[in-house]
Amino acid sequence: KEVAALRENVGVMEVSGFNxxxxxxxxxxxxxxxxxxxxxxxxxxxxxxxxxxxxKGHVLSEATITKLGEExxxxxxxxxxxxxxxxxxxxxxxxxxxxxxxxxxxxxxxVAGPKSRELLxxxxxxxxxxxxxxxxxxxxxxxxxxxxxxxxxxxxxxxLAYELHIPNEQLYLAWKLINDAGPAFGLSRFGxxxxxxxxxxxxxxxxxxxxxxx
Numbered sequence: 001k002e003v004a005a006l007r008e009n010v011g012v013m014e015v016s017g018f019n020x021x022x023x024x025x026x027x028x029x030x031x032x033x034x035x036x037x038x039x040x041x042x043x044x045x046x047x048x049x050x051x052x053x054x055x056k057g058h059v060l061s062e063a064t065i066t067k068l069g070e071e072x073x074x075x076x077x078x079x080x081x082x083x084x085x086x087x088x089x090x091x092x093x094x095x096x097x098x099x100x101x102x103x104x105x106x107x108x109x110x111v112a113g114p115k116s117r118e119l120l121x122x123x124x125x126x127x128x129x130x131x132x133x134x135x136x137x138x139x140x141x142x143x144x145x146x147x148x149x150x151x152x153x154x155x156x157x158x159x160l161a162y163e164l165h166i167p168n169e170q171l172y173l174a175w176k177l178i179n180d181a182g183p184a185f186g187l188s189r190f191g192x193x194x195x196x197x198x199x200x201x202x203x204x205x206x207x208x209x210x211x212x213x214x
Contacts, residue, residue, distance in 0.1 A: 037050075113161070
């Protein structure tokens with residue numbers, strides 16, 4: 001029922017536990033470029049899915065990395081990877097780079113489905129959520145009412161979706177705005193089991209389920 005509702009209209013999910021860091025400082029770009037396998041996002045506002053390898057070249061972890069400035073990045077990974085990733089990054093981090101844990105200060109609201117863009121646009125008249133202005137795998141600072149968030153156009157469900165990274169002091173406001181406007185767009189709620197089903201159908205890999213290392 002949750003999957004069907006999301007595929008037809010729009011759904012919202014609160015994700016409090018996912019791991020988040022701010023990584024910044026002189027040398028942050030070179031540091032992350034050394035740590036990951038693949039392409040680090042080069043343009044400010046670009047989002048990439050990145051993989052960290054161990055010394056044997058096996059996949060150690062996966063992370064969503066967003067470039068926010070020349071030496072400033074947003075790093076997100078699984079809840080279970082918070083200390084796992086932090087230990088690994090700190091082991092190789094130069095002294096000029098600072099890693100700030102943000103799991104306790106921010107929460108993610110995922111808004112997904114074919115009507116997700118319409119719903120968010122209705123709450124954000126000062127911002128442009130169109131495909132041309134806010135394309136796939138991009139991040140922008142946006143507002144919902146007067147609540148600010150870092151919005152990312154990414155999806156683990158396979159549908160059009162946005163992750164809204166919201167400071168906890170504005171979380172209730174953003175949640176209330178979305179839910180109050182939701183009935184006009186057929187808003188429903190969905191959870192991690194529904195997301196797991198959709199990502200399997202889409203063929204998206206999952207760290208510790210499909211990606212393991214020895």
